[in-house]
Structure formats: structure tokens, C-alpha cells
Amino acid sequence: MAAFVEEHREWIARTRASFAEKHAPEPFRLPTRIELAAIDKVFGVVYSPSDDGEGVRYRQTGDIVRLSGDTGDVEACVDALRRFLTATARRHFEPELGRLSETTGNPFRRMQVRGQKTCWGSHSSTGTISINYCLLFLQPKLVRYLMIHELCHARHMNHSPRFWALVERFEPDYRSLDRQMSDAWKHIPTWVGLY
Numbered sequence: 001m002a003a004f005v006e007e008h009r010e011w012i013a014r015t016r017a018s019f020a021e022k023h024a025p026e027p028f029r030l031p032t033r034i035e036l037a038a039i040d041k042v043f044g045v046v047y048s049p050s051d052d053g054e055g056v057r058y059r060q061t062g063d064i065v066r067l068s069g070d071t072g073d074v075e076a077c078v079d080a081l082r083r084f085l086t087a088t089a090r091r092h093f094e095p096e097l098g099r100l101s102e103t104t105g106n107p108f109r110r111m112q113v114r115g116q117k118t119c120w121g122s123h124s125s126t127g128t129i130s131i132n133y134c135l136l137f138l139q140p141k142l143v144r145y146l147m148i149h150e151l152c153h154a155r156h157m158n159h160s161p162r163f164w165a166l167v168e169r170f171e172p173d174y175r176s177l178d179r180q181m182s183d184a185w186k187h188i189p190t191w192v193g194l195y
Contacts, residue, residue: 009118028190028191029190029191030045030047030074030077030078030081031045031189032044032045034065034081034189035137036088036136036137037136037139037140037187038092038135038136038137038138038140038142038143039088039140040140042063043063043064045064045066046064046065046067047066047067047077048066048068049068049069049070049071050069052068052069054069054070056070056071056077056080057069057080058080058083058084060084065081067080067081078191078192078193081192082133085115085134086115088136089131089133089136092136093131093135093147094111097129097147100144100170101151103170104151104170106151106152106155107127107154108129108150108154109128110128111128111129112128112130113130113132114130114131114132114133115133115192120132120134120135120146121135121146121147121149121150123150123151123153123154125157127154129150131147134192137188138187142181145171145178145181148171148174149167149171149174152170
């Protein structure tokens with residue numbers, strides 16, 4: 001997947017620019033509510049300004065994410081919220097990736113969570129699967145498909161007919177899901193900072 005992205009970087013940039021022209025992003029504002037469809041959870045966000053040091057910290061208690069520190073620094077708040085997304089994605093996606101690995105018989109060495117701007121996930125030649133924390137905003141069926149897709153790269157590090165046949169064995173509706181993934185960036189809130 002990483003090689004595909006590198007090879008098609010210019011096309012991706014043009015496509016993203018075209019999408020941005022046709023679909024103007026919502027106005028930027030820090031969230032007071034974060035809806036994560038992938039795990040069927042909604043979190044309230046509370047901002048608690050304080051003068052105790054630099055930066056912004058987050059603490060999750062139940063369904064509340066509290067940001068404290070210099071909450072007037074919008075960029076620092078976004079960084080803290082991204083750390084929250086990263087931790088949440090790791091906590092929820094790693095066990096699911098492990099289960100799907102066992103089900104499909106496709107191994108991986110480790111999972112890392114990142115905030116890629118051009119892809120939902122990737123599988124390195126060393127067995128590391130990178131999962132985009134933005135998947136948290138998508139429907140569970142799309143997350144499952146993406147995980148199966150990346151796990152199948154353990155056997156085929158390309159998008160050959162053999163690769164797609166393997167994906168189809170575990171996800172017969174992969175064509176429709178793959179098309180939905182192409183359009184799914186529109187579900188990512190502006191505050192995440194992808195555009």
C-alpha cells in the first residue's frame with residue numbers, strides 16, 4: 001500500500017484538491033462532542049484552561065474528554081485530541097485486528113496507529129500494520145474491511161488478482177466497501193486537520 005501511495009502521490013494530491021473544491025470543508029471549530037461511529041461511542045469534550053505548565057493534556061473519564069492547560073492554543077488542543085484518538089484507536093482496533101488475523105490466517109508483527117493524510121492503512125514488508133485513527137469516524141464494516149485488506153498483504157504485497165481473491169474469501173462485498181472507503185474522507189471532521 002505504501003508503494004502504491006508513493007507511486008500515485010501526484011494523482012492523490014490532485015484528487016484531494018478536486019474534492020476540496022467541490023466539497024468545501026465545514027468551518028473550523030474545536031469540538032464539544034466527538035462521535036466515533038466505528039466503536040458506537042459519543043464523547044463530550046470539556047475545555048478547562050489552567051496556567052499549570054505548557055501545552056494541553058487530555059484525560060478521559062467515561063464519556064467525557066477533558067482538555068486542561070493552555071486551551072486557548074487551538075493547535076495544542078487539536079494535538080491533544082489526536083492523542084486521544086490514537087489511544088482510543090489502539091485500545092479498540094488492536095484486539096479486533098488480532099481476531100481477524102486469527103480468522104484469516106494472515107499474521108502481522110505489530111500494529112501502529114497514525115494519522116495519515118493519504119491512506120487509511122498500510123502493511124509494511126516487516127509485518128507492521130499502520131491503522132489510521134480517522135477510521136474511528138467510519139462505520140464498523142469499513143474498519144473491518146480495511147483490516148482484512150491490510151492483513152491480506154501479509155501474503156501478497158501488491159494488488160494482484162491473487163490478492164483480491166484472498167480479500168474476497170474473507171469479505172465477499174469488498175468491491176462495494178472499497179468504493180465506500182474512497183469517499184469516506186468526507187466523514188472526517190475538519191478539526192482533525194486533514195485538509
